[in-house]
Amino acid sequence: METISVHASRDYEVRIGSGLLTRTGELSAPLIKGRHAMIVSDSNVWPLYGAMVQASLEDAGFQVDHFVFPAGEQSKNTDTLVRLLTCLAQMGMTRSDAVFALGGGVTGDMAGLAASLYLRGIPCVQLPTSLLSVVDSSVGGKTAVDLPEGKNLVGTFTQPHLVLCDTNVLATLSPQVEAEGWAEIIKYGMIRSQELINFLLENTPGTDIEWVIAHCVSIKRDVVAQDEQDNAVRQVLNFGHTIGHAIERCSGYSLYHGEGVAMGMAIMTRACVRQKKCPPACWTVLETLLDKYHLPKTTDKSVDELLEAAHADKKRRGDAITLIQPQVLGRCGLYPTNYDELRRVLELGMPL
Numbered sequence: 001m002e003t004i005s006v007h008a009s010r011d012y013e014v015r016i017g018s019g020l021l022t023r024t025g026e027l028s029a030p031l032i033k034g035r036h037a038m039i040v041s042d043s044n045v046w047p048l049y050g051a052m053v054q055a056s057l058e059d060a061g062f063q064v065d066h067f068v069f070p071a072g073e074q075s076k077n078t079d080t081l082v083r084l085l086t087c088l089a090q091m092g093m094t095r096s097d098a099v100f101a102l103g104g105g106v107t108g109d110m111a112g113l114a115a116s117l118y119l120r121g122i123p124c125v126q127l128p129t130s131l132l133s134v135v136d137s138s139v140g141g142k143t144a145v146d147l148p149e150g151k152n153l154v155g156t157f158t159q160p161h162l163v164l165c166d167t168n169v170l171a172t173l174s175p176q177v178e179a180e181g182w183a184e185i186i187k188y189g190m191i192r193s194q195e196l197i198n199f200l201l202e203n204t205p206g207t208d209i210e211w212v213i214a215h216c217v218s219i220k221r222d223v224v225a226q227d228e229q230d231n232a233v234r235q236v237l238n239f240g241h242t243i244g245h246a247i248e249r250c251s252g253y254s255l256y257h258g259e260g261v262a263m264g265m266a267i268m269t270r271a272c273v274r275q276k277k278c279p280p281a282c283w284t285v286l287e288t289l290l291d292k293y294h295l296p297k298t299t300d301k302s303v304d305e306l307l308e309a310a311h312a313d314k315k316r317r318g319d320a321i322t323l324i325q326p327q328v329l330g331r332c333g334l335y336p337t338n339y340d341e342l343r344r345v346l347e348l349g350m351p352l
């Protein structure tokens with residue numbers, strides 16, 4: 001088992017290993033003063049892992065309730081959030097009790113947000129179950145739900161009390177959900193790690209997954225420690241997201257997030273190579289990885305639609321926007337610019 005310590009407004013541990021869900025109660029009990037647990041999960045994950053987590057919490061002396069919502073990004077909205085907050089109140093959860101977010105990034109973001117709002121904040125333990133959520137969304141404290149106007153527009157920065165990444169649960173992922181998780185892993189390679197890129201190129205998907213997860217979480221830990229509130233360097237974690245989020249919004253949130261990120265990284269990188277802002281290898285290697293991990297490389301949405309949707313980007317300040325662009329393989333940088341430049345990127349990055 002790997003343990004990574006995150007240092008932010010709250011310090012906490014990310015544990016990575018097989019079988020950790022069965023130890024949820026034992027590992028969280030010392031961190032939570034109360035003994036009332038609310039497991040938040042979706043309609044796919046709860047039947048698979050709900051009983052296991054509930055039993056572990058009950059063995060550690062917790063009284064356990066659960067809130068289950070229909071799986072998918074289309075549930076990550078203010079309606080579900082209010083239903084969850086109402087449930088926390090009706091079950092009489094207090095400030096010493098805890099929310100346990102059992103599921104992918106949708107569950108983690110929404111349960112984390114509810115925990116940060118209810119009674120102005122109660123503890124949250126993240127129990128990520130998708131590949132995307134173990135490598136990215138469970139760590140770093142961004143919580144959110146979507147609005148029809150844009151992705152993650154309602155949220156807080158609130159760090160969890162503990163993150164348990166149980167690698168056993170990855171066995172039940174569908175190929176499509178596994179693939180979208182690889183998109184964020186490829187993102188970590190592109191922004192900060194030539195070593196990870198080489199590993200992904202050389203190995204079959206799934207090799208030494210614990211190392212891959214720990215590598216991504218370590219990169220995120222280092223970035224978040226420098227800029228928890230997303231004012232500067234943390235924005236590098238948004239590589240592929242300005243366009244990806246715009247595609248997600250234009251698709252009525254019917255895509256998986258990682259698919260949008262893959263398309264966003266591809267469009268941005270192709271444009272940067274064409275503008276000679278980075279070497280051609282940035283695109284050829286990214287294309288090889290997107291193909292290898294069965295990820296999409298473009299969208300059928302128009303430049304105008306995407307530009308309009310991109311106005312909801314959190315990196316916008318008035319008419320200015322910061323783009324995250326590859327510099328060399330394994331390194332991306334922040335480029336403050338404007339929407340005319342984003343239009344050029346979209347025009348150059350979309351294949352004819």
Ligand SMILES: NC(=O)c1ccc[n+]([C@@H]2O[C@H](COP(=O)([O-])OP(=O)(O)OC[C@H]3O[C@@H](n4cnc5c(N)ncnc54)[C@H](O)[C@@H]3O)[C@@H](O)[C@H]2O)c1
Pocket residue numbers: 042043044045048071072073076103104105106107109129130131132133136137138139140141142143151152169170171172173174177180256257258
């Ligand atoms: N907070 C952050 O830093 C951060 C980072 C990246 C992404 N996100 C957010 O995370 C969300 C995407 O997360 P996601 O891709 O995990 O989506 P998700 O939570 O919808 O999970 C994807 C699908 O996989 C299913 N699933 C999850 N674990 C499973 C398992 N072990 N076995 C079988 N099925 C399983 C889910 O039920 C769902 O149908 C987006 O909303 C995105 O904005 C947040």
Ligand SMILES: O=C(O)C(=O)C[C@@H](O)[C@H](O)[C@H](O)COP(=O)(O)O
Pocket residue numbers: 136140142144151152184230234235237238241314
């Ligand atoms: O943790 C971060 O910071 C990230 O940007 C990670 C992203 O993968 C993630 O999708 C995040 O939720 C996007 O944040 P947003 O601020 O653009 O909504």
Ligand SMILES: [Zn+2]
Pocket residue numbers: 136184241257261
């Ligand atoms: Zn993301």
